[in-house]
Amino acid sequence: MKKFLFLTAIAFSVISCSKDSGNLNLTGEVKGLKQGTIYIKTAKENGIVTLDSIVFDGKSQFKTNLNIEEPQVLYLSLNRGVSQSQDKxxxxxxxxxxxKITTSLERFYGDAKIEGSKNQELFDKYLASKRNLTNRQNDLIKDQMLYSKSGFQNKADSLEKAIQSTTKRIYLNAVNFALKNKDKEVAPYVAITEIAPISNKYLDTIQKSIPDNIAKSLYGKALIEMNK
Structure with missing residues (x-):
């Protein structure tokens, strides 16, 4: 928990918001949305904090400006106006x-297209590779359960090795990604969020591989703190 608070506290401290000026010019569209509010958020020590809000009144496009000192993860949260919950x-x-972020009201997460961020581009590729491996693992688990329910326990047991192997591949896929993309902020971010929760075995290797500018970045500092 202490390590998480360290990370989120840094995230909040480096962001400011301005409607008229900023070094991040964010535009986009939520197709099909006519009424509602978009919130741009970050994590803080005591929870999620709203940096900006954009009210939709008949138009589906939006734009805003933010000041961010370096690449970092933010969240776009949608309140469609039909309830008090922010459900997207x-x-x-x-x-x-x-x-630029374009998406749809019907599939806010699934239809999202994010442009203008190299870190996002790389992270999307990582998520796609992880999704392929996870789908394979899920298929193996489903087959194992079906064999077990049908009384073919030997066949069910024989799939366990393949399941464990795929689990290891998912983990090593994250490690390889972080090492391959060590010159981008997304590398320590993946180390913190994808690798550390499973095992800290490769954290030291990743930390030592990243160049000085990444080590001094938001997530680089968090990786160093986590690896102490």
Whole structure:
């Protein structure tokens, strides 16, 4: 918990918001949305904090400006206006410059297209590779359960090795990604969020591989703190 608080406290401390100026110009569209509110959020020590809110009144496009000192993860949260709950959330890896997010009201998360962030582009590729491995693992688990329920316990047991092997591949896939993309902020982010929760075996290797500018970044500092 202490390590999580360290990370989120840093995230809050480096962001400010301005409607008219900022080094991140964020534009986008939520197709099909006419009424509702978009919230741009970050994590803070005591919870999630709203950095900006954009009210939709007849138009589906939006734009805002934020000041961020470096690439970091933010969240786009949608309140459709039909309830008090904010029932749609989209994570994105923000970077200074021009960014565009387009999605739909019907599939806010599934239809999201995020442009203008190299870290996001790399993270999307990582998530796609992880999804392929996870789908394979789920298929094996389903087959194992079916064999077991049908009384073919030997066949069910024979799949356990394949399941464990796929689990290891999911973990090593994250490690390889972090090492391959060590010159981007997404590398320590994946180490913190995808690797550390499973095992800290490769954290030291990843930490030593990242260049100085990444080590001094938001997630680089958090990785170093976590690896102490």
């Amino acid at each position: 959330n989209l994570m994105f890896f923000a970077e200074p410059g021009e960014m």
